[in-house]
Amino acid sequence: MNALYDIHGLRVRMTGLADASFPDINAKLHWFTVPEDGRPVDLEMAIGRFEPDLGSCMVLDRRYWARPGYLYLEEADKGLSWRAEIQGLDRVPGEPMRICFAHGPWNRRRQPWLLFPDLVAHLYVLWPVLECELAARGMYLVHAGGVERDGRATLIAGRGGVNKTAIVADLVHRGWQAMGDDFVLLARDGQAGAQVLAFPTSPRWFEFQLRHMEDEELMFVDKLRLFWFLHRRQETNVAFSRRSRLGRLVLVDQTEGCAAPESSPLDPAAAAARLALNCRMERVAYVGHGTVIGRFLEAYRYVMPDSTYSRAWDGLGQALAGLMSGVPACRIVAPPAYDRRLADAVESRSRCGRLDGFGTSD
Amino acid sequence: MHGTAVTPIIHNYDFHGLLSLRIRRRHVSWADSFLDSTFAHYRVEPSGREPDIDVEVGPFRPDLRGALRLDGRWYVSPGRILYKTRYKVARWTTEIGGLDGPHLKVRIDANGPARMVFPGETIYSLIRLRLAEKGLLLLHGPAVTHAGRALVLPARGGTGKTITALNFARRGWGFMGDDSSILAPGGVRSFVVPFNLRFTYDVARLLGVRFSPAKRREIFLKKCLSIATLGTINLFSRIDAREVFGPNIVDEAPLGAVYVLIQGPRAAISEPQPAAAIARSVLINTLFEADELRAMLLAYCYGNPESPLARLWDDFAVRLAERLFGCMLRRVTVPARYTPDVFEMIWRQAEEDLGRGARP
Numbered sequence: 001m002n003a004l005y006d007i008h009g010l011r012v013r014m015t016g017l018a019d020a021s022f023p024d025i026n027a028k029l030h031w032f033t034v035p036e037d038g039r040p041v042d043l044e045m046a047i048g049r050f051e052p053d054l055g056s057c058m059v060l061d062r063r064y065w066a067r068p069g070y071l072y073l074e075e076a077d078k079g080l081s082w083r084a085e086i087q088g089l090d091r092v093p094g095e096p097m098r099i100c101f102a103h104g105p106w107n108r109r110r111q112p113w114l115l116f117p118d119l120v121a122h123l124y125v126l127w128p129v130l131e132c133e134l135a136a137r138g139m140y141l142v143h144a145g146g147v148e149r150d151g152r153a154t155l156i157a158g159r160g161g162v163n164k165t166a167i168v169a170d171l172v173h174r175g176w177q178a179m180g181d182d183f184v185l186l187a188r189d190g191q192a193g194a195q196v197l198a199f200p201t202s203p204r205w206f207e208f209q210l211r212h213m214e215d216e217e218l219m220f221v222d223k224l225r226l227f228w229f230l231h232r233r234q235e236t237n238v239a240f241s242r243r244s245r246l247g248r249l250v251l252v253d254q255t256e257g258c259a260a261p262e263s264s265p266l267d268p269a270a271a272a273a274r275l276a277l278n279c280r281m282e283r284v285a286y287v288g289h290g291t292v293i294g295r296f297l298e299a300y301r302y303v304m305p306d307s308t309y310s311r312a313w314d315g316l317g318q319a320l321a322g323l324m325s326g327v328p329a330c331r332i333v334a335p336p337a338y339d340r341r342l343a344d345a346v347e348s349r350s351r352c353g354r355l356d357g358f359g360t361s362d
Numbered sequence: 363m364h365g366t367a368v369t370p371i372i373h374n375y376d377f378h379g380l381l382s383l384r385i386r387r388r389h390v391s392w393a394d395s396f397l398d399s400t401f402a403h404y405r406v407e408p409s410g411r412e413p414d415i416d417v418e419v420g421p422f423r424p425d426l427r428g429a430l431r432l433d434g435r436w437y438v439s440p441g442r443i444l445y446k447t448r449y450k451v452a453r454w455t456t457e458i459g460g461l462d463g464p465h466l467k468v469r470i471d472a473n474g475p476a477r478m479v480f481p482g483e484t485i486y487s488l489i490r491l492r493l494a495e496k497g498l499l500l501l502h503g504p505a506v507t508h509a510g511r512a513l514v515l516p517a518r519g520g521t522g523k524t525i526t527a528l529n530f531a532r533r534g535w536g537f538m539g540d541d542s543s544i545l546a547p548g549g550v551r552s553f554v555v556p557f558n559l560r561f562t563y564d565v566a567r568l569l570g571v572r573f574s575p576a577k578r579r580e581i582f583l584k585k586c587l588s589i590a591t592l593g594t595i596n597l598f599s600r601i602d603a604r605e606v607f608g609p610n611i612v613d614e615a616p617l618g619a620v621y622v623l624i625q626g627p628r629a630a631i632s633e634p635q636p637a638a639a640i641a642r643s644v645l646i647n648t649l650f651e652a653d654e655l656r657a658m659l660l661a662y663c664y665g666n667p668e669s670p671l672a673r674l675w676d677d678f679a680v681r682l683a684e685r686l687f688g689c690m691l692r693r694v695t696v697p698a699r700y701t702p703d704v705f706e707m708i709w710r711q712a713e714e715d716l717g718r719g720a721r722p
C-alpha cells in the first residue's frame with residue numbers, strides 16, 4: 001500500500017505500508033493524505049526488505065554505519081527491532097531524501113495488524129527526520145494541542161497525560177475549531193508574529209474522544225466502543241482549521257495534591273523555553289532506558305561533525321523564543337485527574353484574544 | 363538476604379579533592395560488592411565535612427506532595443526530582459534532592475539486579491552532573507600519559523579503547539583511566555574504575571601481570587564457558603585497574619593530544635583537526651553515555667526552567683572547545699580487526715605528538 005502526504009508543502013511518499021484495518025487511528029500522517037500525482041517528493045520512505053551498502057562506512061556501537069550523506073542503523077526498543085538506511089543527508093536543496101525501513105522479526109506480534117503495524121517506522125525513524133526537514137523549512141513541530149476561534153489560535157502545551165486531547169475536545173464542544181490535539185506546527189507569519197499550522201496526528205481518535213469520552217481514561221468498555229466506532233467507518237465530520245495566527249499559549253502542568261486548576265501569567269521567553277523542552281522530552285519520554293529517539297542523527301554528526309543536517313532542529317529553543325516573543329502566555333497547574341474546570345480555565349485565559357499582554361485578561 | 367536491620371555501611375570517596383561522595387547502604391548482600399568495588403581507587407577515611415553527593419541506598423517512602431508529575435515517570439519540585447528506571451529486570455527508584463544547592467542528597471531504592479546496574483548508571487550520572495557544574499568534564503574515553511602530558515582517546519564502546527590503553531601501558535606509558543577521564547581547567551585528572559574485560563585477548567600475558575588465584579579461577583571458568591558455547595556466552599570479568607597497573611597510574615597531567623577513535627574500513631590517522639569538530643564528536647560520545655542524566659535534566663528543567671542546570675550541556679560544549687584549543691587533535695580510524703599494526707601506528711603518532719610538545 002502506498003500513501004502520499006502533503007504536510008503544508010513538504011511532500012512525503014510512503015511505499016510498502018502494511019494493510020491495517022483501521023489505518024486512521026494510528027497512522028500519524030493520515031490527515032495529510034493527498035491523491036497520488038506522480039510528481040517528485042521531498043522525502044520517500046520504503047518499508048520492506050533491503051540490502052544496505054556499508055562500503056567505506058564508519059561504525060558506531062555496532063548499531064550505526066555512516067559515511068557522507070548516508071546512514072544505516074539497527075535499533076531496538078521494548079521488544080521491537082528495526083533496520084533502516086537513510087540516503088541524502090546533507091543533500092543539495094531540491095533533491096529527495098530516501099529512507100528504507102525493515103521490520104525486525106517480532107514487530108508484527110507486538111504491533112498487530114489491527115492497529116497500524118508501521119507505527120514503529122513512523123515513531124522511531126520518520127519522526128525525527130520529519131522534525132528536521134520541517135525545521136529546515138521554517139516550520140517547527142511542537143508538542144501542544146491547538147484550537148482556533150476568530151482567526152486566533154490558542155496553544156495548549158503540556159507533557160503527555162495532562163489531558164490535552166480532552167481540553168481540546170471540550171473547547172471544540174464550546175465552538176472552537178481544532179488544529180491538532182497532540183502536535184501543531186509553528187511558523188513565522190510575515191514580518192512579525194507567528195502562525196499555527198494544523199497537524200492532527202490521529203483525527204479518528206480525536207473524533208471518538210469528542211463524541212464519546214469525557215476524559216482520557218480508556219476503560220475496557222471504551223475500548224469496545226472505540227472498536228465499534230472505527231468498525232462503522234462513518235464519514236468524519238470533524239473539521240480542522242488549517243492555519244491561523246498564534247494568539248496565546250497555555251501551559252498545563254499536573255501537580256500531586258492540587259485541588260483545583262490555578263493559573264498564573266508566564267513570561268513569553270520562559271514559555272518558549274518550556275515549549276522547546278517539551279519537544280525535546282518527547283524524544284526520551286516513551287522509550288526504554290538507554291534509548292533516545294533520533295539518536296541516529298547524533299551518531300551521524302559524531303562521524304560528520306561539520307554536517308548541518310540537524311542544525312535547524314538543534315536551534316529549536318532560539319527559534320521558538322523568536323516566534324513566541326510578544327505572545328501572551330500563562331501556566332495552569334491542575335490536579336492529575338481531568339475535570340471540566342480545566343477547560344474552563346483554559347477558555348477564560350484565551351477568550352480575550354487581543355495581544356494586550358498577559359495577566360490583564362481577567 | 364537483604365532487608366535485615368543492620369548498622370549502615372558507610373563508604374567515603376574523594377576524587378582528587380574535586381568531588382566528595384558518601385555512599386551509605388542499609389543492607390548486606392553480594393550484589394553490593396559491585397557498588398563497593400566501583401570507586402575503590404578513591405576510597406578515603408571520613409573527613410567530617412558534608413560530602414558533595416550523599417547517597418543512601420535502601421528502601422524509602424517518597425513524599426510526592428506538590429510535585430509536578432511528568433509522563434507519570436518523573437516527579438519534579440524545586441531542587442528535587444524523583445524518577446523510576448527500568449532496565450531489563452533491574453528496577454530502581456531514585457530521589458535526588460538539593461539540586462539547587464551545593465550538596466546533593468540522594469536516595470536509591472533498588473531491587474537485586476538493579477544493584478549491579480545503578481552504580482554504573484545513576485551514580486555515574488550524579489558524578490558527571492556535579493563535576494560538570496564545577497566546570498570539570500568527565501569524558502568517555504581512556505587517558506594515557508607520556509613525557510608528562512596526557513593523550514585522551516574518546517571512542518564508542520567496541521572500538522578498541524581498552525586494548526589501546528593496555529598496549530600503551532605495556533610500553534610504559536602512564537595510565538589515567540580506562541573508561542573515562544576528567545578534563546579539568548589545568549589538565550587531565552584520572553578516573554580509575556575497575557574495567558570490564560571480555561577475554562578475547564590475554565591481558566595477563568599482554569601486561570605480564572599475575573592475577574590473584576580466585577581471579578584466575580574465575581577467568582578460566584568463563585573462558586571454558588565461552589569455548590563450550592562456541593562464544594555465545596562470553597561473560598565480562600571485572601578487573602581492578604590498580605592490580606594491573608599499580609605504579610603506572612598517574613593522577614594528573616596537562617592535556618597534550620586528543621585522538622577520537624572511530625571504527626572504519628581501514629586504519630588511518632587524520633591530519634590535525636579544528637577544535638570545534640573534535641569537540642562536537644567528543645560531546646556526542648559523552649552524551650551517548652549519559653542517557654539517564656540527559657533525561658533527568660530535561661525533566662528537572664521542564665519543571666524548573668529558571669535553573670542554571672538548563673545550560674549544563676551548552677556550558678559543557680563551550681568549555682570543551684576551549685580546553686581542546688591548542689592541543690593536537692586527530693581522528694583515528696580503527697578497523698574492526700584490531701591488529702598490532704594498528705596500535706603501532708597510533709603509538710608512533712602519539713609518541714611524535716606528545717614528544718614534540720615536550721621539547722623546549
